[in-house]
Amino acid sequence: MSKDFILAAVLTLACIILAALPIGPTVYAVRKVVFYLINPTANAFLDASKHASKISSSWHDLFTAREELGALRESVKQGHLESLAALVEQNEAGHDASLDVMASRVPALQQIKGLDFSLAAVSYRPAGQKNWASIACLRGAQGAELPTQGAVLQFYPQLDNFVLAGKMLPAEQEIGGFKCMEMLTGADYSVTVAIERTGEIALMRGVGHPGEVVIEYLPKDSQAQRGDVVVTAGSSWIAPAGIAVGVIDRVLAPSPDELFARAYLKPYFNLSKVEEVVVVSKHQEAGTRR
Amino acid sequence: MRWFKLVMLLAAVLVLETIYFASGDSLILWFSPQPLAWLVTFVGFLFGPMTGLLWGTLAGFCEEMALMGPAGIYGLTPLVYLWLGYLSGKIFHGRADGDNPAIGALLTVGAIIVSQISGSLLGMLFSTTCNLAAGPLTIGRAVAFVLQAGVLGPFALPLLKRLLGVRGYSS
Numbered sequence: 001m002s003k004d005f006i007l008a009a010v011l012t013l014a015c016i017i018l019a020a021l022p023i024g025p026t027v028y029a030v031r032k033v034v035f036y037l038i039n040p041t042a043n044a045f046l047d048a049s050k051h052a053s054k055i056s057s058s059w060h061d062l063f064t065a066r067e068e069l070g071a072l073r074e075s076v077k078q079g080h081l082e083s084l085a086a087l088v089e090q091n092e093a094g095h096d097a098s099l100d101v102m103a104s105r106v107p108a109l110q111q112i113k114g115l116d117f118s119l120a121a122v123s124y125r126p127a128g129q130k131n132w133a134s135i136a137c138l139r140g141a142q143g144a145e146l147p148t149q150g151a152v153l154q155f156y157p158q159l160d161n162f163v164l165a166g167k168m169l170p171a172e173q174e175i176g177g178f179k180c181m182e183m184l185t186g187a188d189y190s191v192t193v194a195i196e197r198t199g200e201i202a203l204m205r206g207v208g209h210p211g212e213v214v215i216e217y218l219p220k221d222s223q224a225q226r227g228d229v230v231v232t233a234g235s236s237w238i239a240p241a242g243i244a245v246g247v248i249d250r251v252l253a254p255s256p257d258e259l260f261a262r263a264y265l266k267p268y269f270n271l272s273k274v275e276e277v278v279v280v281s282k283h284q285e286a287g288t289r290r
Numbered sequence: 291m292r293w294f295k296l297v298m299l300l301a302a303v304l305v306l307e308t309i310y311f312a313s314g315d316s317l318i319l320w321f322s323p324q325p326l327a328w329l330v331t332f333v334g335f336l337f338g339p340m341t342g343l344l345w346g347t348l349a350g351f352c353e354e355m356a357l358m359g360p361a362g363i364y365g366l367t368p369l370v371y372l373w374l375g376y377l378s379g380k381i382f383h384g385r386a387d388g389d390n391p392a393i394g395a396l397l398t399v400g401a402i403i404v405s406q407i408s409g410s411l412l413g414m415l416f417s418t419t420c421n422l423a424a425g426p427l428t429i430g431r432a433v434a435f436v437l438q439a440g441v442l443g444p445f446a447l448p449l450l451k452r453l454l455g456v457r458g459y460s461s
Binding site: 020 | 339361364368376
């Protein structure tokens with residue numbers, strides 16, 4: 001007998017013995033476990049988990065433990081989500097309370113004749129240093145439509161009153177469907193103001209600085225001094241007269257060839273806490289001062 | 291080098307078979323081409339009975355490991371393939387021309403018939419319908435196997451010779 005025939009006979013015998021052994025389920029289970037170890041996806045895990053008991057109870061226990069661990073992780077994740085939802089709810093409640101406080105002050109504003117007031121909340125602020133100091137987009141409280149013209153006021157707790165925050169931008173400057181306001185700190189913002197103590201009228205202009213604006217065209221012999229309160233002059237429709245703007249920080253004496261004096265103002269408007277605002281629209285000459 | 295090429299060939303064919311079966315056995319006219327059965331006979335024919343039976347055994351085990359379900363019986367596919375390789379080498383090696391298209395057709399048809407019949411008999415012996423990884427044998431499938439093998443076999447054998455770099459016969 002040739003060598004290859006003997007080998008064929010031996011292999012035949014081995015194959016027949018192998019076929020007689022009930023190893024099919026075990027080999028299949030090992031395949032699934034190995035496949036899961038190589039490719040640990042959810043489907044591979046389910047397959048391996050289903051057949052692991054065919055290898056041994058230890059493998060079955062291992063996969064059961066892994067499954068329970070997965071469920072535990074899922075419940076922890078669910079717990080985190082619930083905590084987050086509670087936190088959001090709490091913040092929303094605080095937000096609503098803040099709106100309520102501000103709304104309670106609106107009746108005082110409404111005594112100014114000829115003005116409409118809308119409560120609004122900041123919904124979006126575009127990024128970038130220039131944008132951050134100049135633009136905020138608003139949504140009306142309870143979905144109310146906001147006007148596209150008018151002044152925007154922020155409640156200032158230390159004064160227990162509203163202060164100037166900026167003005168509404170026209171409809172064509174909406175961002176993502178939101179109407180936006182131009183904040184008074186923005187470089188393009190300007191409004192006529194009056195020094196409350198001296199009655200001098202000047203032009204206030206934002207410079208893109210979050211804590212400072214400039215007052216230009218003060219009389220050359222201005223009596224304005226540090227600490228003077230500045231209010232809106234009401235000489236344009238942009239804002240009603242008498243709305244507090246800020247306090248003069250320093251006055252720059254004009255040089256001999258300059259015709260006007262200049263001052264720097266610290267606005268009451270708090271750029272970093274602009275959340276809820278009031279939009280004052282349909283401005284008519286009210287002539288009221290605080 | 292020859293065995294390296296043969297093992298690479300086996301791996302490539304197993305990948306193809308796995309893709310074929312994963313697609314629900316429906317890629318090529320709803321029947322399996324049984325490429326491993328062909329290749330075992332070709333290898334036996336080209337390299338002799340010893341290489342044929344060894345490669346056949348290896349191919350059978352690999353096919354079972356790759357494709358067999360949990361209810362399968364292990365050992366029957368290598369048993370069929372080892373005899374295919376052995377007999378092909380024993381009968382044809384050194385006696386037939388590998389470049390003759392008729393021998394390709396003869397080998398493949400013979401391989402398919404032998405593998406299907408022996409697989410079914412073994413299946414009955416071990417109380418299953420058919421334990422070959424290819425699935426249960428029906429008259430329609432058997433006819434399809436033979437027709438397919440007869441048509442493709444003449445081209446497959448020269449292609450394999452080129453792939454393995456075989457010139458004439460080697461043993």
